[in-house]
Amino acid sequence: MKLRTRLTAWYAGVFLIAGVALIGLNYWLLAEWAPFNEGVVAARALPTYPDAIEVAQLPADTLVITADQVKASTMSTVLWQSIIALLVAAVLAVWLGWVVAGRVLAPLHEITSTAHRLEATRLDQRIELEGPPDELKELADTFDGMLDRLASSFDSQKRFVANASHELRTPLAVQRTLIEVALGDPGATDEVRRLGAHLLDTNERSEKLIDGLLLLARSDRGLATRGLVWLDETVEDEVESCVSLAASKKVTFDVSVRPYLVEGDPVLLAQLVGNLLRNAVLYNKPGGTVSVRLDRDLVVSNTGPTVPAEAVPGLFEPFRRLRDRTGTAGSGLGLSIVQSVARAHQGSVKARPNGGGGLVVQVNLPETGVRQPS
Structure with missing residues (x-):
């Protein structure tokens, strides 16, 4: 439940409690009220009698009501009218509470939207909240000061x-x-x-x-430049650049891609794909294969040595390699760079051991809604 909804519920709840208490007080005071200590009230479509008279002296068609009946009728009418008025006022209180809560929380929404717009290369956003020096303005000013320090x-x-x-x-x-x-x-x-x-x-x-x-x-640090990049073309270019390395290791590629458009830095995306392919070739076995699939995700798998499942998370840390990988020419930064680049593009990376040996790395990058014209 959002904070605005909770505040509205609190406002309406406090109003209903106060309203019920007020109705109860009025009902109790009305119960103590006695319009006539004793006797009756006579009502007839005739001129009003100026003085109290005996019931026997009234005409036969006169309606006679006791004082208790008058009191009970009055109390019942007041009670139901009060309940109806309370319900109507409660609806108005909920609406007003929703409006007031929205106005009170507007600075917080502004702070949140500013935080969403921030990136490592776009730290020029500021809240600059106008208004009295209250707690919310103090919070906004503190947030602006923090952004100044971060930008520096x-x-x-x-x-x-x-x-x-x-x-x-x-x-x-x-x-x-x-x-x-x-x-x-x-x-x-x-x-x-x-x-x-x-x-x-x-x-x-x-x-x-x-x-x-x-x-x-x-x-x-984030993306310095953004542009539309066809990831499938990047994959094909990087595969072509790794052909000589794969030939020296006696490794073959199995590539299947579809048009896939993302928004990001073309240099960093090329590094991401290149690191995945070079890792898959370097940590493979002679005669092995590197499978590259680009559909909903980019999946690169190889047929190298067996990778223990518990060792997979550590491969994303800088300079972390398996013991049987230390003899390769890698620096231990390949998967760390892949993960960092994916995060910079609001994506994610996960890996798992490949059945029969090797590693499967799956990269998810947000795809744009644009499609390549046929």
């Missing part, structure tokens, strides 16, 4: 990520260049060449790790 914090984080990207990439690029120059020396010995190849491989791993960390930080 996210701006600092963006600058840090940009600076870190530059500062970390530059020395790695310099190291790679120096190693390549040393390897290009005709006088380099076989030992130097083996060492150089090892250093190049380590340098490449470090670059991939930095790229993964920066991408993870970017997706955690």
